[in-house]
Structures are given as structure tokens and as C-alpha cells.
Amino acid sequence: MATTTPSGVQGAGSGGGAGDASQNHASASSGPGGAAPMTHRQIMEALSGLLLGMFVAILSSTIVANALPKIVSELGGGQSAYTWVVTASLLTMTASTPLWGKLADLFSKKVLIQTAIIIFVLASASAGLAQDTGMLIASRAVQGIGMGGISALTQTVIAAMISPRERGRYTGYIGASFAVAMVSGPLLGGVITDTSWLGWRWCFYAGIPFAVIALLLLQKTLHLPVLKREVKIDWGGAFLVASAASLLLIWVTFAGDKYAWLSWESYSMVGGSVLLALLFILVEAKAKEPIIPLRLFRNRTIALTSMASMFVGIAMFGATVYLSQYFQLARGESPTMAGVMTIPMIVGMFLSTTLSGLVISRTGKWKIWLCSGGVLLTAGLGLLGTMRHDTEYWQLAVFMAGVGVGVGMMMQNLVLATQNQVDATDLGAASSSVNFFRSLGGAVGVSVLGAVLAHRITDYVDDGLDKLGIKHGGPTGGAGSELPDLAKLPRPIREVIESAYGHGIGDIYLYAAPAALLGLLLVLFVKEVPLKTKPGMSQGEAAAADFLEQNPAFAAGQAGQGDAGDFIPPGYQPARPAPGEGDPTEPLANSQHCVLGTVRNAEGNGVPRAAVTLISLSGRQLGRSVARGDGRYGMDTPGPGTYVLIAAADGHQPQATTLTVGDEQLSHDVRLAATSGLAGRVRGSGDGQPVRAAMVVVTDDRGEVLATGRTGERGEFAFDELVTGTFTLAVNAPGFRPVARPIEVEGQGITRIDVELAAGARVQGVIRAGVDASPLPDARVTLVDAAGNVVATATTGEDGAYGFTDLDAGEYSIIASGYPPVASALSVEGAGPDSHDIELHHPDE
Structure with a gap:
């Protein structure tokens, strides 16, 4: 069975930062184990x-x-x-x-x-x-x-x-x-x-x-x-690819000088280069x-x-x-x-x-x-x-x-x-x-x-x-x-x-x-994929980092918990089966102080190639393993004590568990909840055209924002790694009325939902004043909703015009001032009125 040397954390000082063994969380960030970001x-x-x-x-x-x-x-x-x-x-x-x-x-x-x-x-x-x-x-x-x-x-x-x-x-x-x-x-x-x-x-x-x-x-x-x-x-692949490229370049260098472009030398070199390239592909397919x-x-x-x-x-x-x-x-x-x-x-x-x-x-x-x-x-x-x-x-x-x-x-x-x-x-x-x-x-x-x-x-x-x-x-x-x-x-x-x-x-x-x-x-023709937010450590290490960040008590260490991970016996090497390799009948672990189990999904089926990481209570990485095709894993430990086991797999939420290992093998199964995705398109309700650059927000039942993004050129949006549950999807865009609706994300996979945005209503008109009812510049116009809230304000231009857009249907009041103020009631339906004109005048006019 293939093995890996235990990577005990040496402390941040080894990476040039300050710290000693007591600063375990910092050391986990930079030590060989690489457990924390x-x-x-x-x-x-x-x-x-x-x-x-x-x-x-x-x-x-x-x-x-x-x-x-x-x-x-x-x-x-x-x-x-x-x-x-x-x-x-x-x-x-x-x-x-x-x-x-x-x-x-x-x-x-x-x-x-x-x-x-x-x-x-x-x-x-x-x-x-x-x-x-x-x-x-x-x-x-x-x-x-x-x-x-x-x-x-x-x-x-x-x-x-x-x-x-x-x-x-x-x-x-x-x-x-x-x-x-x-x-x-x-x-x-x-x-x-x-x-x-x-x-x-x-x-x-x-x-x-x-x-x-x-x-x-x-x-x-x-x-x-x-x-x-x-x-x-x-080595065979390296030799073949170098030979194929060299022969091709030698031909290009001397063709037309040492010999003609169309000659037996050219045919031989080009043919030989192609043959070597095909052999390279064949070797790579079997290597x-x-x-x-x-x-x-x-x-x-x-x-x-x-x-x-x-x-x-x-x-x-x-x-x-x-x-x-x-x-x-x-x-x-x-x-x-x-x-x-x-x-x-x-x-x-x-x-x-x-x-x-x-x-x-x-x-x-x-x-x-x-x-x-x-x-x-x-x-x-x-x-x-x-x-x-x-x-x-x-x-x-x-x-x-x-x-x-x-x-x-x-x-x-x-x-x-x-x-x-x-x-x-x-x-x-x-x-x-x-x-x-x-x-x-x-x-x-x-x-x-x-x-x-x-x-x-x-x-x-x-x-x-x-x-x-x-x-x-x-x-x-x-x-x-x-x-x-x-x-x-x-x-x-x-x-x-x-x-x-x-x-x-x-x-x-x-x-x-x-x-x-x-x-x-x-x-x-390359499809733009959102950039990942986790570094290229193993998934188990990334999950360990998240767990330690969310549980500082573990990073600080807990006295009296039997933290055997702080002392590694000489010669200790935890077993780590290589991904997808090895004899299925080979033991998953070698010592009696070990953890054996199966990583399962929500349906109870084994999750293949799940990454399993074992850390001490102080955050020191003690070993890693990769689950076999049926989800089974095994992990040797330094001895009896309390540890943290982290399991992670693509398409699933990481899971961390505290384990106490005694003098015998410990059996522990891990169940991972599936992550899901949410995707869809945003269109206008009138013409059905995609709405680009619309803001899409996903919140949970407590109102916490889980994901945000803007729609693309075709009105599309997508969010990865959402857990199952009920959420609120809110969408807003300039020129449209905002929409919020509940969504249910179930199981593993992509939940699709399309959203239609209705165009916002508008109110516009001209403020006039005086005996001749001429347009009044610099008049202040205030829009108030039925509850008395100021929705928007505007100042008229030289032509006396004003306008409000993106309005919901309902009852409003418009107050115009510049002369003695005048208030008028307004009912907004559909697209809204295009010419709500208002006349101002002094009492003696």
C-alpha cells in the first residue's frame, strides 16, 4: 500500500512569520500540512x-x-x-x-x-x-x-x-x-x-x-x-514528443536550403514526425x-x-x-x-x-x-x-x-x-x-x-x-x-x-x-466558467481550513482532551491509498488505532474518491485518504485520543466530526449532504427579450445573502454549491419592477428557474405657470406614495418637463412648487400617464 509521510505543522515561523507551537491556527495556514488558508x-x-x-x-x-x-x-x-x-x-x-x-x-x-x-x-x-x-x-x-x-x-x-x-x-x-x-x-x-x-x-x-x-x-x-x-x-512519452518536434523543426530549418521542399528528405522527415506523434498518443493512452x-x-x-x-x-x-x-x-x-x-x-x-x-x-x-x-x-x-x-x-x-x-x-x-x-x-x-x-x-x-x-x-x-x-x-x-x-x-x-x-x-x-x-x-469558443474560490489544496485540506476557521476552540487546543496529535510517535506513517488504485481486498489501515468507515451520500450510497482528512484538535494534519469506488476509507492514527475527521467530495457539502479513538478500531460512517446549483434566465414580460446586467440575489429564511450576481448577455445567471432548502430569489434591473419569489432547491443537480420582469410605469408631464401658462423651469416636483413616503423628486428643465420612471402601480400624489405649491392625486396603471401636466399660479392671478 502506498504511504505518505505525516506532515506535522512546523509553525508559522517556518514560513517566515512569527509564531511558535502555541499559535496553532497560524501554523496551520503555512505549514506543510497546508490545512488552513x-x-x-x-x-x-x-x-x-x-x-x-x-x-x-x-x-x-x-x-x-x-x-x-x-x-x-x-x-x-x-x-x-x-x-x-x-x-x-x-x-x-x-x-x-x-x-x-x-x-x-x-x-x-x-x-x-x-x-x-x-x-x-x-x-x-x-x-x-x-x-x-x-x-x-x-x-x-x-x-x-x-x-x-x-x-x-x-x-x-x-x-x-x-x-x-x-x-x-x-x-x-x-x-x-x-x-x-x-x-x-x-x-x-x-x-x-x-x-x-x-x-x-x-x-x-x-x-x-x-x-x-x-x-x-x-x-x-x-x-x-x-x-x-x-x-x-x-520517459517513453517524453522521448517521443521531443523526437517528433525535433524532426519537424530540423525539416523546417533545412528545407529549401539543403534539399527541396518537395523531396524524399522532406517526405521522410514529415512522415517520421507524424509517426512519432501517433506513437506518442498511443503511449500516453496506455501509460x-x-x-x-x-x-x-x-x-x-x-x-x-x-x-x-x-x-x-x-x-x-x-x-x-x-x-x-x-x-x-x-x-x-x-x-x-x-x-x-x-x-x-x-x-x-x-x-x-x-x-x-x-x-x-x-x-x-x-x-x-x-x-x-x-x-x-x-x-x-x-x-x-x-x-x-x-x-x-x-x-x-x-x-x-x-x-x-x-x-x-x-x-x-x-x-x-x-x-x-x-x-x-x-x-x-x-x-x-x-x-x-x-x-x-x-x-x-x-x-x-x-x-x-x-x-x-x-x-x-x-x-x-x-x-x-x-x-x-x-x-x-x-x-x-x-x-x-x-x-x-x-x-x-x-x-x-x-x-x-x-x-x-x-x-x-x-x-x-x-x-x-x-x-x-x-x-x-471558450466558455467562461466562474473562478473557483478555493486554492489547489486537496478538498479535505480546504474543508479542514473552513472547519478550523468556524471552530476556533479547536484551533486554540483543548486541555484534557487527549490530543494525541500533538505528539507523533517516531516512524509513524498513516496509510493513504492512492486514488482509484490498489487492490480492493487490501486492508484500508494497518494499525489497531485506526478509523474505518464509508463516506455516503444522502441516499446512503458510497461516494467514490471522497477526500478524508484527519487533524488533531490543535489543527495539525495527521493523515489523508481517498475513498475507494464503494466509498470505503481507512485512516491510521498515532494512538488513542480525540481527533477531527473531515470528509469532502465534489457536489457535496464538507462534513467535520470529532472522534475519540480507543485501543480498538473505530468504525465511523460519514454522510455528506449534496450541494445543488441554481440557474435560469431573466426576460422582459412584454417582449420576452433577455435582460442583461440584472442583479440577482439569493437569500435564506433569515434574510442572509447567500449569493449575488448579474445576468449575462442572454439574461442568464447561475450559482453553484447551494445546499438544499427554501430560499428567496430577488431580481431587479433598471427600467423594470423588482421581483422576489420563493424557490425550492432539491437534491443534487441544477434547479432551473426563469424570471420575467415587468417594465416599470412612468409619469411625465410639464409644469406650467403664469397667465399665459408657459413652461416653468427649476420647479421642484415631489412624488409621494399612498403611505406618505417620498418616492422621488425632480427639478424641471427649461421646457418645464419632469418625469419619474420604474414605478409600481398604485395611488400617488404629485406636489409641484416654485409658485405656491399644488398637490394633485394620480393613479398609476399599466405604463402610466405620459402627460400629467400641472399649472401653478399666484392667488391673485
């Missing part, structure tokens, strides 16, 4: 190391962006080498990302992300020692393995700590770190490259001090539950622990967001990789200035990522950001496709800013939409799957666009030199030649090279724009 301070402490680790990865990648033209030129490489220096890291990142994600579901996330940072740093140092493009490409390939781990694990750890609804708030911090590294990296790399006593090799060494600090911070601040169970890594669980793609949202991420990756990496070449080889700028000139795109990315994250946390709405980002990304790339070597910089700045804003809106929010669809056990695999497809798209995009660029530059250079009467044969930057050093070229030839790079790089954006458009079309 983490505070903002604890999350920020844990994020510090993660964000610095991500900063190191991005900095080490972007710091060489503006140095690459000089690096490749000094090492004797051409356009193909330039492309592969970028593609190699993207390719290995693509292959390793899902592997890191699967490992995160099986091993310590903390150790894994530290390992990824170490791999990345060592590979960066190796790249700095490179003596030729072959060694540089190999080092970049290893660097990509570390990048895959850092990107996938950072997303996974954040998802484990923070709920999807709140995650947007912290996505802003990620975006800020991302943007700072993106901005400072190219600038720092340009300065280092332009500084003679440093040189480009220090671009690879600069991130090492940051990496050491990140490792120390992670060791001190990051504390997550560690799940240990038997694992089987899908016990697939690196990409194919079942995830049965979910429409995950399938669409993954494909959209691939096209975003094509556009995103294509947009950023070749800009440094453009500014240096098409405009003759230094590496430092090339970094400065890309700032508009980075600032746009930073602002959109941060602001969209904050707004998503406030509103819970994320699809509008994906759609808007897709529009801006497509438009920005299309406009960049018009650039030439002499295009005004302010125009380029606007185009780059549009691309940056679009990428910022889409990149993190595609991951958020995916994570919101999966259980905690699949967070790693789902997060890495999105990153996998984005990296795959980036690798394919950079390779394809690089191949197109090489051929376009060659053609443009040949045409330009022909016009000068010069036979082409020098190092002009084609597919097989070295990148040119503009300073060493005669002015006429330099102008030809600059024009060729300006025109050629502009052309590749015309290829990237349709990819972004496809990403936008896929996003349009």
Missing part, C-alpha cells in the same frame, strides 16, 4: 523565492537577446545557427515542461523547482564558456530543461497556494517580475556586450548571484505538502502516469486553451526573438539601444498583465481579457508586418506596445482558465500542458519564421546587389553564411543589407499574425 503575508513570503527564480530564468534568457547577433557572428554562425540557439532551448523546454508538471504531482515541488534553477544556472555557465555555435546550442538545450521546470513549477506552486479567483491578484506580481526581467535583461545585456572589459560571455554569468539568493529564499519560505507514493515516469493525461482534453476549455496557447507561442516568440536583429542589422543600432527600443512592448506586457490580474480578482471575469488580448496581438503583428528599415520609430513603438499588451492579456490568463477546470491532483499536469503547447508553438514559430527569414534575406540581398551590379558571394546573412558586421561593410552594401533585414523581418510578422488570429478564434 495562507494569509497574504505568508503567500508573499512564499512567492519571494518563486518570483526571484522566475526572474533569474527570464533575465538569463533576455539578457542575451540583444547580444545574440554579436555572439553568433563571433562564433562563426549564420542565420540557421541564430535560429537554433533560440529553438534549442524552446525545444527542450517543450519536451521537459509536461515532465516537470507530472513530477510536481508526485514529488516535492520545492525540491523540484530548486533542481530546475540549479540546472538552468549550470547550463548558463556552460553557455558562457562556449567556443563555437555547437557548444552554445547544446548548452542552450540544457538551459531549456531548467526553464521548463521553472515555468511549469512556478505556475503549479501558485495554483496549490492560491484560489483561481484570488490568483489574478498575484498574477500581477508575476507580471511585474516578468516585465522587470524583460526590460532590464536586454538593457543589461546590451551594456555588457558593449563594454570591452566584460564582453558577451558575462551575459550568461550575470544571473548566477540571483539564482543563489532564489535557492536560499525557497529553502526558507516555501513549505508545501509532500506526497510520497509509488511513481512511474513516462500509468502519462506526462500529458489525454483525459484532460476531454474538457473543452482545456483543449481550446491549449491550442490557443500554441498559436500565442508562435506569435509571442516570433515577435520578440527577431526584434533585436531588426534594430541591430536593419537600423544599425548598438545592442544597448536595441534593448531600449523594445521597451514599449515590455511596458505594454507589464501593464496588461498586472491590470488584468487585478481586475480579474475583483470581478471574476476573464474571457473578455483573452478576447481583447487576441485582437491586440493580431493587430500589432499585422502592423509590424508593414515595417521597413526606415520606418518611423514612433510607429514601431505603437505596434510593439499593441503586441505587448496582447501577450500580457493572454499568456497568464490562458493558464488561469485551464487551472480553473481541474482538480488539485491534476494541477501540475494541466499547468504544464498549457506551457507545453505554448513552448511547442514558440519552437515551431521561431524555427519556421527563422527559415522564412533566411530565404527572404537572401532574396532581398541578391536583388539589392544585382541593382548595384555586384555579384553576391559575401557574408550577407543568408541561411548558410555568417551574420554580417555592418561596420566592416562599404556603405552601398551596408544599405542593401539593412534594407534586406528590415524588409525580411517585417515579412515574417505577416506570417505570425494569422497564427495569432487562430488563437483569437479558439478563445472565442
Whole structure:
């Protein structure tokens, strides 16, 4: 039977906060058990190391962006080498990302992300020692393995700590770190490259001090539950997906140069890549622990967001990789200035990522950001496709800013939409799957666009030199030649090279724009699902957190209750059967001091895969279990004593029970009440048209508000996780009379109810005064109901007109003043009177 090490809470101090063992509730928030929700301070402490680790990865990648033209030129490489220096890291990142994600579901996330940072740093140092493009490409390939781990694990750890609804708030911090590294990296790399006593090799060494600090911070601040169970890594799947992608990219790189597009080499490579991809799917379908669980793609949202991420990756990496070449080889700028000139795109990315994250946390709405980002990304790339070597910089700045804003809106929010669809056990695999497809798209995009660029530059250079009467044969930057050093070229030839790079790089954006458009079309078909409000801990842990929050006496500890959980005997390891695995005849528990039982629903049937968590009275987690197919569970305990057992399952209300365990096995069944949903539409009673943005409120019999929301474009509303019972549904919207009605939510499932709103009555007219009964401006009009309550007031305009809307039928009085006041009775029925005019006059008139 698979086991898990007991995760005793170490106290908040282990996470960087103040506290000792007596502060048990606080410790439950941040300890390895993760039983209670983490505070903002604890999350920020844990994020510090993660964000610095991500900063190191991005900095080490972007710091060489503006140095690459000089690096490749000094090492004797051409356009193909330039492309592969970028593609190699993207390719290995693509292959390793899902592997890191699967490992995160099986091993310590903390150790894994530290390992990824170490791999990345060592590979960066190796790249700095490179003596030729072959060694540089190999080092970049290893660097990509570390990048895959850092990107996938950072997303996974954040998802484990923070709920999807709140995650947007912290996505802003990620975006800020991302943007700072993106901005400072190219600038720092340009300065280092332009500084003679440093040189480009220090671009690879600069991130090492940051990496050491990140490792120390992670060791001190990051504390997550560690799940240990038997694992089987899908090495075959990782090999097949890497081989399929590599073969495809090699074909794209050399087709049209080493051999024709339509040749036996092309047919062999494309056919081999397709065959390897089919084998990969076959292996994944049969693998016990697939690196990409194919079942995830049965979910429409995950399938669409993954494909959209691939096209975003094509556009995103294509947009950023070749800009440094453009500014240096098409405009003759230094590496430092090339970094400065890309700032508009980075600032746009930073602002959109941060602001969209904050707004998503406030509103819970994320699809509008994906759609808007897709529009801006497509438009920005299309406009960049018009650039030439002499295009005004302010125009380029606007185009780059549009691309940056679009990428910022889409990149993190595609991951958020995916994570919101999966259980905690699949967070790693789902997060890495999105990153996998984005990296795959980036690798394919950079390779394809690089191949197109090489051929376009060659053609443009040949045409330009022909016009000068010069036979082409020098190092002009084609597919097989070295990148040119503009300073060493005669002015006429330099102008030809600059024009060729300006025109050629502009052309590749015309290829990237349709990819972004496809990403936008896929996003349009994604159904917006409300963001979850619980973090990616196990359901049992989340239920335990809720129980401790509602029962502070347990968190404070109870003297004399026999809290055996505060002392864990040496070697104690509670049994935890893996979900859906194991021999059904195998014992559920191993010790005599254990709890056995069945998790049942309201009908008495067993609830499969229910999460069961055992905690001490002081809030310390002692073990977890997952119910078998028939709902049976078992839980070892440290010994006799009093404990709290929490059970939770999808579609059911969590249940917490206090248990006293003696010298024998304790039998205890748990009954979970089903949760239900409420959904419906709001329409106008007259025309039957949907009423959008109507406020819908659900209250209980005590008047407590249970749920609120506004209707969508089609008048639809939906609330999840309502318990069974009788409630009041109230609906109001501008221009309509409010409605309240009782509703009965029964059983598990969705209760549907449609609401019709009647249009509110209106009263309008003109206040007149004087002998000639002319309209009276600035007259005050007061509407009073039959009970004497002031319903509304108005002041007439220059035309003497007034009006009241959204009125209920009934008896009213209208009081007009300005002259001696006049009161008149009014009966409102149906739509109400349109011309209730009132005349005012002095007594002597």
C-alpha cells in the first residue's frame, strides 16, 4: 500500500512569520500540512523565492537577446545557427515542461523547482564558456530543461497556494517580475556586450548571484505538502514528443536550403514526425502516469486553451526573438539601444498583465481579457508586418506596445482558465500542458519564421546587389553564411543589407499574425466558467481550513482532551491509498488505532474518491485518504485520543466530526449532504427579450445573502454549491419592477428557474405657470406614495418637463412648487400617464 509521510505543522515561523507551537491556527495556514488558508503575508513570503527564480530564468534568457547577433557572428554562425540557439532551448523546454508538471504531482515541488534553477544556472555557465555555435546550442538545450521546470513549477506552486479567483491578484506580481526581467535583461545585456572589459560571455554569468539568493529564499519560505507514493515516469512519452518536434523543426530549418521542399528528405522527415506523434498518443493512452493525461482534453476549455496557447507561442516568440536583429542589422543600432527600443512592448506586457490580474480578482471575469488580448496581438503583428528599415520609430513603438499588451492579456490568463477546470491532483499536469503547447508553438514559430527569414534575406540581398551590379558571394546573412558586421561593410552594401533585414523581418510578422488570429478564434469558443474560490489544496485540506476557521476552540487546543496529535510517535506513517488504485481486498489501515468507515451520500450510497482528512484538535494534519469506488476509507492514527475527521467530495457539502479513538478500531460512517446549483434566465414580460446586467440575489429564511450576481448577455445567471432548502430569489434591473419569489432547491443537480420582469410605469408631464401658462423651469416636483413616503423628486428643465420612471402601480400624489405649491392625486396603471401636466399660479392671478 502506498504511504505518505505525516506532515506535522512546523509553525508559522517556518514560513517566515512569527509564531511558535502555541499559535496553532497560524501554523496551520503555512505549514506543510497546508490545512488552513495562507494569509497574504505568508503567500508573499512564499512567492519571494518563486518570483526571484522566475526572474533569474527570464533575465538569463533576455539578457542575451540583444547580444545574440554579436555572439553568433563571433562564433562563426549564420542565420540557421541564430535560429537554433533560440529553438534549442524552446525545444527542450517543450519536451521537459509536461515532465516537470507530472513530477510536481508526485514529488516535492520545492525540491523540484530548486533542481530546475540549479540546472538552468549550470547550463548558463556552460553557455558562457562556449567556443563555437555547437557548444552554445547544446548548452542552450540544457538551459531549456531548467526553464521548463521553472515555468511549469512556478505556475503549479501558485495554483496549490492560491484560489483561481484570488490568483489574478498575484498574477500581477508575476507580471511585474516578468516585465522587470524583460526590460532590464536586454538593457543589461546590451551594456555588457558593449563594454570591452566584460564582453558577451558575462551575459550568461550575470544571473548566477540571483539564482543563489532564489535557492536560499525557497529553502526558507516555501513549505508545501509532500506526497510520497509509488511513481512511474513516462520517459517513453517524453522521448517521443521531443523526437517528433525535433524532426519537424530540423525539416523546417533545412528545407529549401539543403534539399527541396518537395523531396524524399522532406517526405521522410514529415512522415517520421507524424509517426512519432501517433506513437506518442498511443503511449500516453496506455501509460500509468502519462506526462500529458489525454483525459484532460476531454474538457473543452482545456483543449481550446491549449491550442490557443500554441498559436500565442508562435506569435509571442516570433515577435520578440527577431526584434533585436531588426534594430541591430536593419537600423544599425548598438545592442544597448536595441534593448531600449523594445521597451514599449515590455511596458505594454507589464501593464496588461498586472491590470488584468487585478481586475480579474475583483470581478471574476476573464474571457473578455483573452478576447481583447487576441485582437491586440493580431493587430500589432499585422502592423509590424508593414515595417521597413526606415520606418518611423514612433510607429514601431505603437505596434510593439499593441503586441505587448496582447501577450500580457493572454499568456497568464490562458493558464488561469485551464487551472480553473481541474482538480488539485491534476494541477501540475494541466499547468504544464498549457506551457507545453505554448513552448511547442514558440519552437515551431521561431524555427519556421527563422527559415522564412533566411530565404527572404537572401532574396532581398541578391536583388539589392544585382541593382548595384555586384555579384553576391559575401557574408550577407543568408541561411548558410555568417551574420554580417555592418561596420566592416562599404556603405552601398551596408544599405542593401539593412534594407534586406528590415524588409525580411517585417515579412515574417505577416506570417505570425494569422497564427495569432487562430488563437483569437479558439478563445472565442471558450466558455467562461466562474473562478473557483478555493486554492489547489486537496478538498479535505480546504474543508479542514473552513472547519478550523468556524471552530476556533479547536484551533486554540483543548486541555484534557487527549490530543494525541500533538505528539507523533517516531516512524509513524498513516496509510493513504492512492486514488482509484490498489487492490480492493487490501486492508484500508494497518494499525489497531485506526478509523474505518464509508463516506455516503444522502441516499446512503458510497461516494467514490471522497477526500478524508484527519487533524488533531490543535489543527495539525495527521493523515489523508481517498475513498475507494464503494466509498470505503481507512485512516491510521498515532494512538488513542480525540481527533477531527473531515470528509469532502465534489457536489457535496464538507462534513467535520470529532472522534475519540480507543485501543480498538473505530468504525465511523460519514454522510455528506449534496450541494445543488441554481440557474435560469431573466426576460422582459412584454417582449420576452433577455435582460442583461440584472442583479440577482439569493437569500435564506433569515434574510442572509447567500449569493449575488448579474445576468449575462442572454439574461442568464447561475450559482453553484447551494445546499438544499427554501430560499428567496430577488431580481431587479433598471427600467423594470423588482421581483422576489420563493424557490425550492432539491437534491443534487441544477434547479432551473426563469424570471420575467415587468417594465416599470412612468409619469411625465410639464409644469406650467403664469397667465399665459408657459413652461416653468427649476420647479421642484415631489412624488409621494399612498403611505406618505417620498418616492422621488425632480427639478424641471427649461421646457418645464419632469418625469419619474420604474414605478409600481398604485395611488400617488404629485406636489409641484416654485409658485405656491399644488398637490394633485394620480393613479398609476399599466405604463402610466405620459402627460400629467400641472399649472401653478399666484392667488391673485
